[in-house]
Amino acid sequence: MLLTAVALLFLAFFLVLPLAAVFIQAFEKGAGYFLKSVLEPDALSAIRLTLLTVAIVVPANVVFGVAAAWAIAKFSFRGKSILTTLIDLPFAVSPVIAGLVYVLVFGAQGWFGPWLIAHNVRIIFAVPGIVLATAFVTFPFVARELIPLMQAQGTDEECSAVALGANGWQTFWRVTLPNIRWGLFYGVILCNARAMGEFGAVSVVSGHIRGETNTMPLHVEVLYNDYNIVAAFAVASLLALLALATLAIRTAIEWRTEGSA
Amino acid sequence: MSIEAHGITKAFGAFAALNGVDVNVPKGKLVALLGPSGSGKTTLLRIIAGLEFPDPGSGRVLFHGEDVTDLPAGKRRVGFVFQHYALFRHMTVFENVAFGLRVRRHRDRPSREGIAERVHHLLQLVQLEGLAGRYPSQLSGGQRQRVALARALAVEPKVLLLDEPFGALDARVRKDLRRWLRRFHDEIHITTIFVTHDQEEALEIADQVVIMNQGRVEQVGTPQEVYDRPATPFVYQFLGNVNVLRAPALAVALAQTGHGAEQNPDGLIYVRPHDIELTPHDAGGDGLSAVVRHIHAAGPQARVLLEQIQSREHVEVEISRSELSDLGLKVNDLVRIRLRMAHSFEEDYAI
Ligand SMILES: Nc1ncnc2c1ncn2[C@@H]1O[C@H](COP(=O)(O)OP(=O)(O)OP(=O)(O)O)[C@@H](O)[C@H]1O
Ligand SMILES: [Mg+2]
Numbered sequence: 001m002l003l004t005a006v007a008l009l010f011l012a013f014f015l016v017l018p019l020a021a022v023f024i025q026a027f028e029k030g031a032g033y034f035l036k037s038v039l040e041p042d043a044l045s046a047i048r049l050t051l052l053t054v055a056i057v058v059p060a061n062v063v064f065g066v067a068a069a070w071a072i073a074k075f076s077f078r079g080k081s082i083l084t085t086l087i088d089l090p091f092a093v094s095p096v097i098a099g100l101v102y103v104l105v106f107g108a109q110g111w112f113g114p115w116l117i118a119h120n121v122r123i124i125f126a127v128p129g130i131v132l133a134t135a136f137v138t139f140p141f142v143a144r145e146l147i148p149l150m151q152a153q154g155t156d157e158e159c160s161a162v163a164l165g166a167n168g169w170q171t172f173w174r175v176t177l178p179n180i181r182w183g184l185f186y187g188v189i190l191c192n193a194r195a196m197g198e199f200g201a202v203s204v205v206s207g208h209i210r211g212e213t214n215t216m217p218l219h220v221e222v223l224y225n226d227y228n229i230v231a232a233f234a235v236a237s238l239l240a241l242l243a244l245a246t247l248a249i250r251t252a253i254e255w256r257t258e259g260s261a
Numbered sequence: 262m263s264i265e266a267h268g269i270t271k272a273f274g275a276f277a278a279l280n281g282v283d284v285n286v287p288k289g290k291l292v293a294l295l296g297p298s299g300s301g302k303t304t305l306l307r308i309i310a311g312l313e314f315p316d317p318g319s320g321r322v323l324f325h326g327e328d329v330t331d332l333p334a335g336k337r338r339v340g341f342v343f344q345h346y347a348l349f350r351h352m353t354v355f356e357n358v359a360f361g362l363r364v365r366r367h368r369d370r371p372s373r374e375g376i377a378e379r380v381h382h383l384l385q386l387v388q389l390e391g392l393a394g395r396y397p398s399q400l401s402g403g404q405r406q407r408v409a410l411a412r413a414l415a416v417e418p419k420v421l422l423l424d425e426p427f428g429a430l431d432a433r434v435r436k437d438l439r440r441w442l443r444r445f446h447d448e449i450h451i452t453t454i455f456v457t458h459d460q461e462e463a464l465e466i467a468d469q470v471v472i473m474n475q476g477r478v479e480q481v482g483t484p485q486e487v488y489d490r491p492a493t494p495f496v497y498q499f500l501g502n503v504n505v506l507r508a509p510a511l512a513v514a515l516a517q518t519g520h521g522a523e524q525n526p527d528g529l530i531y532v533r534p535h536d537i538e539l540t541p542h543d544a545g546g547d548g549l550s551a552v553v554r555h556i557h558a559a560g561p562q563a564r565v566l567l568e569q570i571q572s573r574e575h576v577e578v579e580i581s582r583s584e585l586s587d588l589g590l591k592v593n594d595l596v597r598i599r600l601r602m603a604h605s606f607e608e609d610y611a612i
Binding site for chain 2 (some may be wrong): 157159162167175185
């Protein structure tokens with residue numbers, strides 16, 4: 001009882017209060033100013049870039065995550081433990097370092113830099129770099145969500161399907177995928193939230209070119225450094241809203257899966 | 262369709278799960294694969310089904326004389342029921358049973374009505390007509406078992422492989438279902454192998470029993486053959502209770518039974534509790550003397566635990582309740598024991 005009270009107090013102080021502060025600040029100068037901050041060209045460009053990144057990164061990580069989880073959970077092969085460790089790598093590495101590694105590899109002074117410049121391909125300080133850095137950071141989310149689920153489900157249903165004459169593709173679409181759909185959905189939501197909110201790695205590779213290579217979190221930082229606090233919080237409130245939506249969806253999924261299990 | 266497996270070896274890493282296994286199942290028979298946990302029953306069944314493959318070059322699997330060793334599971338026309346049923350949890354009973362028909366190539370696939378008709382026919386066969394719309398989680402263990410069977414039968418398999426079909430059920434349902442399986446098999450006569458580690462189950466319903474131990478076949482025979490003439494000490498011990506006695510004094514008693522123990526008086530002697538006769542001590546005769554240590558009289562048979570006087574070995578005897586009351590036995594009474602039937606094996610077979 002006492003423990004619950006302490007936990008709730010802690011949550012209120014460290015989570016609810018700051019979240020409320022974000023929205024209060026965002027509307028400090030009224031709804032008009034809020035809209036203006038969110039709809040000005042640089043803000044819109046940041047939103048567009050963030051959405052573009054998400055549209056590339058999330059599907060890519062879904063494909064990778066499902067493939068990796070399927071391989072790890074349902075088969076045994078050499079190098080499996082290495083693959084499992086590699087999937088966790090982005091969790092272990094600071095995002096800033098991840099960003100720096102991409103600069104080292106693709107930047108003007110990097111390994112492939114001269115070749116890329118010669119062929120007129122820009123990766124660092126451009127959209128491809130942002131996509132790569134975001135993909136790296138959000139790499140584990142889908143796979144991590146699915147591996148324990150698939151391991152718990154085992155391979156018996158797949159074996160049944162195969163013995164009944166289904167081929168690999170039919171087995172995946174008709175048996176494996178329906179069994180993991182909620183876990184997958186939740187993994188996508190998490191991956192999406194992180195992809196939109198990623199700051200560290202993206203900050204290193206983006207170059208902070210306003211209206212061009214600023215994502216939403218970077219745009220928030222720029223506004224904040226310009227002492228444009230209210231506008232910064234207005235854009236930040238959009239990200240906070242995303243976090244709330246993610247939580248709501250998570251709760252809904254948990255309800256659903258508990259109900260049907 | 263007959264099933265033959267020749268010289269099957271299968272290693273997982275350094276561990277040999279199967280070690281040169283030969284099995285021969287004649288067409289239309291119901292055969293039990295019997296063995297303790299970890300003896301390789303599931304592995305053998307999966308190899309026969311094509312869900313697992315024998316070690317390269319080790320052995321062959323033949324269906325109806327035809328080599329299917331390299332054929333994948335989907336092409337072997339086997340119905341496989343898993344140890345834990347493995348029903349598709351997100352599909353209804355109907356969809357589960359229809360699955361094998363739905364995944365067929367377009368030209369082999371029955372029409373919608375054809376599928377529905379076949380599924381309903383099968384559900385009728387396994388006595389589950391009313392439950393087509395339920396999900397597996399809404400069924401009892403015995404019902405799931407029968408859905409798994411119906412699903413396996415939907416693809417018109419030529420052989421049926423059942424991995425511990427009654428393993429997860431309580432004793433009563435087990436008994437009902439295994440008799441049902443026997444009747445069912447008598448109706449459809451499909452060559453069937455079922456795995457079990459319950460000797461009673463195997464002996465009751467199988468035409469033939471294959472007894473496995475540590476990745477090898479110990480004995481193959483009809484239930485009566487393996488029970489009456491066990492080939493190895495392992496089989497003897499696995500098929501029911503047994504007294505294992507090491508006593509030269511018993512050679513005296515054994516000489517009367519004519520089981521050749523006189524040539525091997527130091528060997529182990531195997532006697533079933535119901536193959537021992539008790540007589541009152543004062544009646545005289547040539548039996549060995551023993552003291553009653555414990556009487557357990559619940560159930561149809563009474564179990565009497567004795568201590569043999571010379572060797573101090575413990576002997577368990579099973580007699581009927583009426584025999585027990587005729588003898589009027591009490592703890593610490595003196596009795597004579599005679600062996601009606603006993604086995605001795607070469608010493609190097611002993612476990
Ligand atoms: N995929 C695997 N990897 C490693 N070892 C395995 C694998 N499958 C089975 N084994 C081992 O092979 C041996 C035989 O296993 P199997 O499942 O065939 O036994 P079983 O006779 O079916 O036992 P049970 O009655 O407990 O089901 C066991 O010791 C098991 O640990
Ligand atoms: Mg098994």
